[in-house]
Amino acid sequence: MAPQRNTGAGAEAELPEYAGHYRLESCLGSGGMGVVHLARSTSGMKVAVKVVHAEFAKDPEFRSRFRQEVAAARRVSGAFTAPVVDAAPEAERPWMATLYIPGPTLSEHVKRNGPMAPAQLRRLMAGLSEALRDIHRAGVVHRDLKPSNVLLAENGPKVIDFGISRPKDSELRTETGKLIGTPPFMAPEQFRRPREVGPAADIFALGSVMVHAATGRGPFDSDSPYVVAYQVVHDEPDLTGVPEDLAPLVSRCLAKEPEDRPTPDELMRDLRSVAASYDTQAFIPAQRTDDSDVPKSAAGPEKPRPERRLRKRVALAVGALGLVAVGAFASIPLLSDGGPPRATTRSAPADGFHQWRTPPVSGDTSAPHCSYGAGKLLCARSGLVYALDPADGTLLWRHVVATAPRSAPPVLSGGLVQPLLGEGQRMEALDPASGRTRWQRSVPSHSGLRSVGGMLLITGRDGAVTGVDSASGDTKWRRRIPGQSMPLFTSFPGDPTAYATSVSDDGSSSRVTAVDPVTGDVRWDARLSGQLEPFASSDGSLFFLSVDRFYGDAVAVVRYSPKAKLSRRVPLPVRRQDAQATVHKNVVYLLASGGSLEAVDTDARKELWHLETSVSRGSAPVADDAHVYLTAADGRLLAVDARKGTLVGQTPSRLGTNADRVAASLPEPVIADGHVYASAPDGTVFAVDGRDPARW
Template sequence: MAPQQNIGAGAEAELPEYAGHYPLEARLGSGGMGVVHLARSTSGLKLAVKVVHAQFAKDPEFRGRFRQEVAAARRVSGAFTASVVDADPEAGRPWMATLFIPGPTLSDQVKQNGPMEPAQLRRLMAGLAEALRDIHRVGVVHRDLKPSNVLLAEDGPKVIDFGISRPTDSELRTETGKLIGTPPFMAPEQFRRPREVGPAADIFALGSVMVHAATGRGPFDSDSPYIVAYQVVHDEPDLTGIPEDLAPLVLRCLAKEPEDRPTPDELMRKLRSVAASYDTQVFVPAQRSSEAVDAPDPKPLPNASARRPGGGLRRWTALAGGVLALVTCGVLVSIHRADGNPSASGEPSSHATRTSSVSWTTEPAPSAAGFPQCNYGANELLCRQSGVGYALEPADGSLRWRRSAPEECSAGPPVVSGGLLQSCTDGGRRLTALDPATGRKVWQRDLAGPASVHYTGGMALLTGVDGVSTGVDSSSGVTKWSRRMTGVDSFVSFAGDPLAYATRTSDDGTSTQVTVIDPATGDVRWQARLTGTLRPFGTQGGSAFFLSVDRGSGGTKAVVRYDPGSRKSSRTVLPVARQEAAAAVRGNVVYILATGGSLEAFDTNTRQRLWHLETSVSRGSTPVADGGHVYVTTPDGRLLAVDARSGELLGQTRARLGANSDQVVASLPQPVVDGHRVYAAAPDGTVFAVDARRPSEW
């Protein structure tokens, strides 16, 4: 459904220009607590940004509840749940952003296409059970699972909107006399004992959602929310129309007493005997229009009249006595950078904890916030973290040196080129090279104007706004060549490949020009125009590898392999388009991790998928592959190791959240592999090393 334009009267009808640093483009929908706007990140990603109503922004109790919403949503991560990655609950108008994922809500799906088929219902129930498992295992109770809070994405159902969720260890409690939830999907205890609501209430809601998906009505239906409440507490549910093999499970979910309901794990075990496959592609009907997937639940209908069985279930957004129903948000991925530029203080101290000759943990810059970004080069482990740069001894994590570091031209780990630690600052106007062993300055060069800078092959490649590219020797700072290059805006390079790559996509997105140069001379090695919007991510055996991205949705739909020798390309099509995909290549195998935690391996020779693993992380770093493993860093600081041949999860480190874990970086730092060690970093500011040979012992 197309985004709604600004409608209504009063101040709320005016579209705010920004939420934080996100420009707001259109209004997607409105609910009792806030308005959801369409926005785009700096890189062009579609976002759904929830901005609370002005009157609630002045209410201290609501602010506390909104902070709780953000905290609850951030604790949840999984393949079937939504994850918040940027928010400001302390702003004048508190807001929260999520990645915009195309796909109708279950509510809209039933309204537009009628009740689901039995096969769809089984897969929906399995996906929701897994979602609740992910939610409950981090100590969160959703408390408002309903059809408008279930988004039917191409790769499965996503549970969204944690507006009234509460972590079980939270100090925020429901006030006496207030009900929180949506009556047709509330459990009996939410009416009788609202202060004692636990995970079993979400199971009851799952049962109600399944009845709605199968019939278009609820198990307890009435025009009056008071009658619905009475029926939920006292009457038996109406399961007419539920498939025979699912009816017993749904009935158990709707048990009056919480202890009589199944757990998510029990539901999944039972469902495995009912359906052998969870092919979630059937959730998205072929006949729906492109507009139907362009906004998550864009038209809240707080005053819609009730529909009879076979139609859409009435959406209750308010109940006398204070039922809170929040606007549906969508799933998002954030872009947030921790600010600050602390200088080095005191004498260097590593605070390293050694657990073996291989493994260690250290916190080199306790006063700095956020994830350290690290790289291995010149026999040092070099890191940068919120205005501080430092070097660690790879063997034991001891601190070699530490110094203040100006803000770099681009995010990412430190770069060693020409044997020196390179730095680009002042918006691309200054280059500095340091001795990686001591941190002392070797040379510095001010540029005539701002430039995009990339290091490869012992050279700094500068691309100015005038279109002139320049090659500067990284070891001396001396210019080696300069020329104007058509179709070059900036360069990228890949480990083990001395060449530099530049891509430019046509205005209509139908083709991408690839230009490859020798960084030492600036000579063009080869050029090609390839079909589609392509993003390079690696090279192997003389071939270049690209992700093919859909311009409309931003999803990755294929891997393209191009051989410049034969000038032939091949496409490996993904079974489902993946959002925010990051990829690595090893030999002829490509490993892709997408938002939601889906990790897949594809053989580009046979063009077949080798394996698929749901990692249950909301988002992850770009994967790193060595001879036998694939490594990924997660937002909570865990390092995962997956068998590169089978896709089996072999091990993971513990979470390291820290005090500033609510500040989410734009991209997670990649693990660094060096021989038998894997180095990784966490949001608590620690850098650690583990034995690559023994992931099961992490």
């Protein structure tokens, strides 16, 4: 049989007859990355097969991305997605086959039939909430949920397309030039902090999808993707036309801050209160069988916490106390409004240290973000900042803030505790001994905030930077930083310098400006090759990840010595997705999505070891002379031998009662005085001896 021909726009001139054992019968559509076919297996089963365009098949970078898409689709295969039947990412023309699901996309349905009826909208929202719950539980963030990626099947909506983003799908780039999705359905953090995007971004997209389904337009609407991006970050959504009973849920999904959005499970619970039962008719009206309908293949081409409700969970306290007997951990009773309790501890070993664990503060369960300062463990979570005694976990003080801090630990700056709050909130500096407020000041909306060198640097919407004394709260200077139109600073422990990095329009180079936080003066300025993201400083050198232009995958480690004006680049053996890194004595430890951990020696310019940890999502790693530590999404703390790259210890998982909550970012462990402190999704903070992980 001669090859099939297709004259559709963007399709291949000649199409293959088979993909593996699957005979390609007809073309369902063509996208930026490949052609989607209706095909049959040897037994006659219908499948949808995506065959990659020939031009991309020759690109090693694209093949790597396609392998990741196949892996993600396989991981989430289930009732709410199109199950992967087979795939050959290494074939001459890579392809992936999924179960064929007849039905139009949500985009096609709304275009033909207009906005959905209220009953259909409720069922759509419930179905997509269930789908996102399963996707997030599998450790995957879709990042590009939109009407064209939702199939309307008889038994409910199916989410498809796990290729992240396609080159032709987005007209916008991140600050580093990475294509990140489709602007009308992207969350604010995808524009502001793209490397911090987590499951909550999918919830925001769900809100936008629901507005489209209810009205035929989005909550932010403009012909220009740049205007849409501004609206998403700054403006309130337009919910005109959304049914009154659904509008509050959709509004919560569209909250500007990830932590203010509900989880999929909470959405489903609230939807049950909106309507006790859902219409049991076929999900799609009968008119969808019109000959003009062209079903889209399920193989088409290509992160949350609810608004907090403080709960008193006595059961959790009882469970925590029970662990004392079986796990040899100290435990603190459930914290109440009656003041700090005394910690119950077992007898300490000869070196004076014992392992301990606290129950959730105020009964709310989510992982606190902690740091070490002023001889205390300083933690922030759910509208609360508090201090623990690092010796036994005793609560020393707590301070309620008006709104929840960002997903970042408090920092000690100017001798005071500085909670890093969200945008447009009132800043408070706290006494580290008592937790009392020492000074307050408002922070402008949509500003960047960084604490460094006894100063707070606030970047305004106009790009000007204000230097605030951390000890007094007084403004010391205000100016623009030469060469940086909108400087968003990074800083690192022990380094009294603030760094602003921007990328050239073509993505070929990065400009790095080192600023004295006390005066605002520029200490040095350099233009380095590649798209660089700073992650650490050590021994007078600044360390970067060099990332791919389109997808943001880490492709190399770069070490820059400003005194010598010398840049050293170490290519990674394999590109790493969503990489997080740390450095210890010029050895970089890098954790990628899926749990790949590796050590890179920047002196010898080579990889020392590589370990597959099996952690689907992990925190940024931290390291000392002996071990590398990281926290898993299920609350485990893992220790890896820093020299050999072998797993040497891990704590039990601690998911807690709200296992449906998937945080946008995971708190990294804290190392202090040979001890390791970590937190878990059940709300606990715990301490272990870093010298002997095998005993954890």
